[in-house]
Amino acid sequence: MERFVENPDFLQELFLEEAWKNVDKIDGFIESKANAEEFEVTAEEVNSLYRTMHSIKGSAAMMGYPAISETAHAAEDLFSYLREESAPAQKDLQSILQLLRMVSGFLKRELRRLETDDEVTDFGWAVVRRIKNFLSHVDSENEPEGPSYQIAYTRKGKKRIPYTNFEALLPQMDRLAKVMSRELQKEFTVKISGADTEVPRDIYDKVSMAVLQMMKNSMDHGLESKADREQMGKTPVGEISVEISKAAQKVFVAFRDDGRGLNRDQILQKAKEKGLLKKPESEYEDSEIYAFLLRPGFTTKASATMFSGRGVGLDVVNAAVASLGGSIRIESREYMGTTFFMEFPVVDEMHAEG
Numbered sequence: 001m002e003r004f005v006e007n008p009d010f011l012q013e014l015f016l017e018e019a020w021k022n023v024d025k026i027d028g029f030i031e032s033k034a035n036a037e038e039f040e041v042t043a044e045e046v047n048s049l050y051r052t053m054h055s056i057k058g059s060a061a062m063m064g065y066p067a068i069s070e071t072a073h074a075a076e077d078l079f080s081y082l083r084e085e086s087a088p089a090q091k092d093l094q095s096i097l098q099l100l101r102m103v104s105g106f107l108k109r110e111l112r113r114l115e116t117d118d119e120v121t122d123f124g125w126a127v128v129r130r131i132k133n134f135l136s137h138v139d140s141e142n143e144p145e146g147p148s149y150q151i152a153y154t155r156k157g158k159k160r161i162p163y164t165n166f167e168a169l170l171p172q173m174d175r176l177a178k179v180m181s182r183e184l185q186k187e188f189t190v191k192i193s194g195a196d197t198e199v200p201r202d203i204y205d206k207v208s209m210a211v212l213q214m215m216k217n218s219m220d221h222g223l224e225s226k227a228d229r230e231q232m233g234k235t236p237v238g239e240i241s242v243e244i245s246k247a248a249q250k251v252f253v254a255f256r257d258d259g260r261g262l263n264r265d266q267i268l269q270k271a272k273e274k275g276l277l278k279k280p281e282s283e284y285e286d287s288e289i290y291a292f293l294l295r296p297g298f299t300t301k302a303s304a305t306m307f308s309g310r311g312v313g314l315d316v317v318n319a320a321v322a323s324l325g326g327s328i329r330i331e332s333r334e335y336m337g338t339t340f341f342m343e344f345p346v347v348d349e350m351h352a353e354g
Contacts, residue, residue, distance in 0.1 A: 012114065015063050019111055022052045026104050033097055038090050041082055050079035056107070064296060066319035068110050073323075074131040075103045081135055095134055102127045129325040129345050164204050166195040166244055169211065173242075176212060180219045187226055187237040188219055194244035199251050203344050206324055207253055210317045211242055214255050214340055217314065222259035222338060232335065234258070246346070253342040262332035264289055270298070290330035294318035 029049055033039045053076035060068035078096050082088060088096075106127050173190045181188055199207070223238035230236050243254040264286060271277055271292045277284075292298055296315040321328055326344040 012063065015059055016111060016114060018059060019056060019068075019107070022056050023104060023107050023111070025049070025052050026100060026107075030097060030100055030104065033093075039093065041088075041093065043083075046079050046082045050076060050083070053079065065110070065114075066323060068107065070323040071103060071106055071127055074128040075100065077135060078131060099127070099131055099134060102130065126325075128323075132325070132345075162201055163198045164201055165198050166192065166204065166207070169208050169242075170195060172208065172212060173215060173240075176215055177219070177240075180216070184219065185225070186219065186223060188223065188240060189237055190215070190240045190242075192242045192244070194246075197244045197246050197251065199246070199344075199346060203251060203324055203346065206320045206326070207244070207251075207342070207344075209320055210340075210342065211253070211255055213314070213317050215240060218255075218257040218259060218338070222257045222261075224260055249346050251344040251346055253344075255340040255342070256337060258337040261334040261336050261338055262290055262293075262330070263334065264332075267292055274298070287329060287331070290332060293330065294328060 026049065029045065033041075053072045057069050057072035057076060060066075060072060078099060082096070085092075170190070170192045173192065177188045177190050180186070218240055219238070223240075224232070224234070226236045229238065239258045241254075241256045243252075243256075245252045268281060268284065268289050271289070272281070276292060276295070293314050294317075298315065318328055321342055321344070324344055326342055329341045329343075330338065331341070332338040
C-alpha cells in the first residue's frame with residue numbers, strides 16, 4: 001500500500017515489465033521455427049506458450065486493457081487447438097506462426113503506447129478476427145452437418161458454440177423497463193425487430209449485455225419525464241427500439257431512444273478537462289466527440305445514480321463489443337434522441353443447416 005501511495009503507476013510498471021518478458025518468449029518461439037520449411041511443436045512448447053498467453057490475458061484484464069487481454073485470449077486459443085490436434089498439418093502450423101507474428105507485433109505496439117501514453121490507433125480486433133477465422137477453417141472439413149454451431153478451443157478442449165436467436169431478449173427488456181419505470185416515475189415502451197436473427201451464443205451474450213446496459217443509461221438520463229416530454233411536444237411515453245439484422249458475415253444491431261439526445265458541447269468540454277483532446281476543438285466531428293463516452297470512466301454527470309450515468313458502463317459495453325471484433329458508432333440529435341450502431345463479424349463456416 002505504501003508503495004502505491006508513493007508511486008501510483010507502479011502497478012502499470014510491473015505489468016509492462018512482465019508483459020515485455022512474455023513477448024520475448026513469444027518472439028523466441030517464432031525465431032526458433034522461422035527458418036524451417038517444416039517443423040514440429042512439442043507438448044512442452046505448447047503448454048509453455050499457453051501459460052504465457054494466459055498470463056498476459058489475466059494481467060491485462062486486471063489492469064483494464066481489454067485490447068491486450070482479448071488478443072492474448074485469442075492467441076491462447078491457438079495453443080488450445082494444438083493441445084487437441086496430435087498431428088496438425090504443416091500449412092496449419094505455418095498459419096499459426098504467422099498469426100503469432102501478428103499477435104507479437106500488436107502487443108509490442110500496444111505496450112509502447114502504454115509507455116508513452118499515446119492515443120490508441122489499433123485495437124487489435126483484426127488479429128482476433130483472423131485467429132477466429134483460422135480456427136473455424138481448420139475444423140470445417142472434419143465436422144458433420146447438424147444443428148447450427150461454431151467451434152471454439154478452450155483450456156478444456158474443443159467445444160461447440162450453439163447458435164441462438166434474440167427472442168429471449170425482449171422479456172428481459174420488458175422486466176428492466178418495468179423496474180426502472182417504477183423507480184424513476186417515467187413511462188417507457190420497448191420493442192425489438194429481427195429477434196429471429198440467429199447468431200453464435202457468445203455474440204448473443206455480448207449484444208444482450210450491451211442492450212440492457214444502454215437501456216439503463218437511456219432510461220435514467222436519456223429519456224425525459226412525462227411532463228418534460230409533453231412540454232417539448234413529444235409523446236408522453238419514451239420509446240426504446242432495438243433492430244437486429246444479419247448480412248453476409250456480419251451482424252448489425254441498432255439501439256435507439258427518442259430522448260433528449262447527447263450534449264455535444266458538454267462532452268467536448270469534459271474531454272478537454274480530462275486532457276483527451278489531440279487536436280483543436282473545431283476539428284472534431286460529432287462522431288469523434290460522442291466516442292469519448294466509450295472511454296473508461298468518462299461521464300458528464302457530477303454523480304452516478306443507482307442505475308447509471310451517461311458514460312458510466314458504456315466503456316464496459318465497448319470492451320465487450322470489441323472483444324468479438326465488433327465496433328460501436330454513436331449518432332445523436334439534441335432533443336431528438338440517440339442511436340448506437342453495433343457491428344459484429346460472424347464466422348459462418350460451421351453454421352450448417354440442420
